[in-house]
Amino acid sequence: MLVKNIEQKIKINKAVSVAAIVFAVIVVIAGFVTAYQLVRDSRKSLYVIDNGVPILVKQTDxxxxxxxxxxxxxxxxxxxxxxxxxxxxxxxxxxxxxxxxxxxxxxxxxxxxxxxxxxxxxxxxxxxxxxxxxxxxxxxxxxxxxxxxxxxxxxxxxxxxxxxxxxxxxxxxxxxxxxxxxxxxxxxxxxxxxxxxxxxxxx
Missing domain, CATH: 3.10.450.230 (VirB8 protein)
Incomplete structure (x- = not known):
């Protein structure tokens, strides 16, 4: 009975570990995608100086x-x-x-x-x-x-x-x-x- 409990706990630990790794990978990928989109959008933002005042404008496709x-x-x-x-x-x-x-x-x-x-x-x-x-x-x-x-x-x-x-x-x-x-x-x-x-x- 003790052996079965140990095996069951090991399986649970493995499942939790795998789930945690998968979740971490998803978070990292989502972070990269979000960062890429932010950088791409920031490149479309331009500042034009009008009489010494910077004005934010957007670059169109x-x-x-x-x-x-x-x-x-x-x-x-x-x-x-x-x-x-x-x-x-x-x-x-x-x-x-x-x-x-x-x-x-x-x-x-x-x-x-x-x-x-x-x-x-x-x-x-x-x-x-x-x-x-x-x-x-x-x-x-x-x-x-x-x-x-x-x-x-x-x-x-x-x-x-x-x-x-x-x-x-x-x-x-x-x-x-x-x-x-x-x-x-x-x-x-x-x-x-x-x-x-x-x-x-x-x-």
Whole structure:
């Protein structure tokens, strides 16, 4: 009887020991997982100094924010490419900045407009050209976009408003100072640039 009691106590002790070891392992694993999550979340927390006051901001997932960056890149390219002043140096600087955001299709369109004398007309006519983006349609699976905008040509004697619709593709690339969004526009072309109105100015 004594031997059976001893054997039973040994079995109980073994079971308790095994349970304690398993519990300790679970606690250690849970501690590692919790610590990893805390470190990962802390890396998403950034402090921005605003007038000497640190403000906590959260870093968002890049994939969630990517469509916003695609739209911003498309908008930026069109604004740089189509915002023109009667200054040859200003035109070249704006176009050069825009060409960092696009493949050879942008250079071809620039050459085409230059050969048609478009930029010379802007300079000689003392015109100011601006563009307003109305909407951008993104096809994320197909990596395509359609840009809808309005182009305004402000001349000495008239204000010309033209419709501007373009399309192209986009792909991810390495970010750089000249391309901060890391997006390259490709196969870009103008679909529609028809005149909608030509209003003479009254003096």
């Amino acid at each position: 890049e994939l969630l924010n990517r469509p916003v960056e695609y739209r911003s890149q498309i908008e930026l390219f069109h604004r740089l490419f189509f915002t023109l002043a009667p200054d040859d140096r200003y035109i070249k600087e704006n176009v050069e900045k825009s060409l960092y955001l696009i493949d050879d299709s942008g250079k071809k369109e620039y050459t085409n407009l230059r050969e048609k004398g478009f930029y010379n007309q802007i300079i000689s006519g003392n015109s100011l050209v601006t563009v307003r983006g109305d909407s951008i349609k993104l096809d994320l699976p197909g990596r395509k976009f359609i840009y809808y905008g309005t182009q305004m040509i402000n001349r000495k004697t008239s204000l010309i408003i033209r419709r501007l619709i373009t399309e192209g593709n986009f792909e991810d690339m390495i970010r750089s100072p000249n391309n901060p969004h890391g997006v390259l526009l490709k196969n870009w072309r103008i679909l529609d640039n028809t005149e909608m109105s030509n209003k003479p100015k009254s003096y």
